Amino acid sequence: MVNKKKPFLVLCPMAGLTDSPFRQLCREWGADRVYSEMISVDALFYKFKKNEEFYRFQPAERPVVLQLFGHKPKLFFEATKKLAESAYRPDGFDINFGCPAKKVVHTGNGVALMRKPELAREIVAATILAADKVPVSIKIRAGNGDMTALKFLESLADLSWKTVMIHGRTYEQGFAGKADWSLAKQIKKIYPDKEVIVNGGIMTPEDAYAAWQESEADGLGLGQGIIGKPWLFAQIKDYFETKKYADLNLEQIKTVARYHLQALVEDKGESSIIILRKHLAWYFKGFPGAAQWRDKLVRVSTVKEVLDVLDGMND
Ligand SMILES: Cc1cc2nc3c(=O)[nH]c(=O)nc-3n(C[C@H](O)[C@H](O)[C@H](O)COP(=O)(O)O)c2cc1C
Incomplete structure (x- = not known):
């Protein structure tokens, strides 16, 4: 394996779950980076203060990434600028290109944007411009229809985003079925200077190890595996060190x-x-x-x- 450095562990964005208290808990249990729930750029643009509960965080949560969703580049710009200038300037901004929920996709957001690479490009560029040096990441799926992750990334290749989290399932797969962890490896090979986080189906320390081996990713993104089990982060770290881990009593x-x-x-x-x-x-x-x-x-x-x-x- 080329990449010997142990991967960092990431709490994935999960709407309705990864709020500030849960993120604090996950940081306590060993998450190295935590993502907020997705936050609507429209909501931030029109009612910034009223939506504070979605973007506020405690210093102990850092590094914390605020995830944004929407489809209008101008609103991404304005929302990012407001956040970057606020008391809650985060450690990263993430753009949601992966959410398959009906109400998100039908309004042209989330994974729908993988089918619109030109608009996605404008969104990423606007966010980077407004982020004022806060790193920008993107979260994508293995594909949507005939648009593959690799093709999608090609259209963003020259932009200075820092990190990509690849959920190795397609839009059509939803949240079930096997995630293709090897995609992360392909991405890293093409974009060695970008940080790559592999995501999808990591439910146990053994899965985490297999995902790392298969992907050689810089980081591992955990979603459903953490629900009701924030201590999985610590178990993964124990397993990587000692090949053993204990359950909680x-x-x-x-x-x-x-x-x-x-x-x-x-x-x-x-x-x-x-x-x-x-x-x-x-x-x-x-x-x-x-x-x-x-x-x-x-x-x-x-x-x-x-x-x-x-x-x-x-x-
Ligand atoms: C309840 C729930 C809410 C989610 N909300 C978001 C979200 O707000 N933004 C996002 O990019 N992905 C969201 N996801 C997707 C996860 O971040 C992750 O990519 C996906 O669950 C695959 O990882 P897993 O197999 O470890 O769960 C959500 C997933 C679940 C289960």
């Missing part, structure tokens, strides 16, 4: 849940606890008492209720 997961609770309440207030319900249900999946705890966890509304349910859980 119930008490350790309770500590994760309490940390998440505190970070969430500090960020959004106690009325936001409803957001925590799904995370709590995922954290304890697989334990013998899980079904019974889940019934209680999905109803919690106050800090006290969360702590009471956690205190009442036993092996």
Whole structure:
């Protein structure tokens, strides 16, 4: 293997999940870089302050990348400029060329832009121009119809974006099926000066190792594998060092849940606890008492209720 340097680990952007509290948790557990949920450039352009909860972050989250979506170059320019000049100047801006959700694609955003390389080019150029030296990255899929990742990148090759995250599944594959990790290797070969992050289907430390071997990527992007399991970052690091990793016991997961609770309440207030319900249900999946705890966890509304349910859980 040419690339011996261990890959850095990235928390992928996930709408509805990778908010500031969850990103803090992932940084605690070993994520080397965290991405925000996708943020609409239209929303930022028209109502910047009102959308603060999508772009604000804590210093401890750095390096933090804010991911933008939309399809109008002018709005990418304006939104990026506002963020770069704000108190929340991030460590990176990312452009979403991969989202397959119907409402995103039907309005010409996300992966739809892979079919419009000229417009995509304008968007990347506008973002770089407004970013004021903050590095710009792009997130793409293996392909969309007859547009392949490699062809798409060709049209952006001369622009000074720094990083590409390649989700090795096509638009048609959605979120299932095997991701092609070898694409990242092909990209790195063609663009050795760009940073390449491989993404798709990394659910375990063993997957992470295989993805790295197959792609020789600079970084590994983790999405669904991290849902309910932010400690997977630490397990991957252990596995890369020692070929071993340990699962968390119930008490350790309770500590994760309490940390998440505190970070969430500090960020959004106690009325936001409803957001925590799904995370709590995922954290304890697989334990013998899980079904019974889940019934209680999905109803919690106050800090006290969360702590009471956690205190009442036993092996
Ligand atoms: C619930 C959910 C929300 C997502 N939201 C975004 C998003 O906002 N922006 C984006 O570029 N990708 C988004 N993705 C895609 C992930 O970043 C990632 O590329 C994809 O899930 C493949 O990686 P995985 O197989 O590790 O999950 C989302 C995925 C999931 C499951």
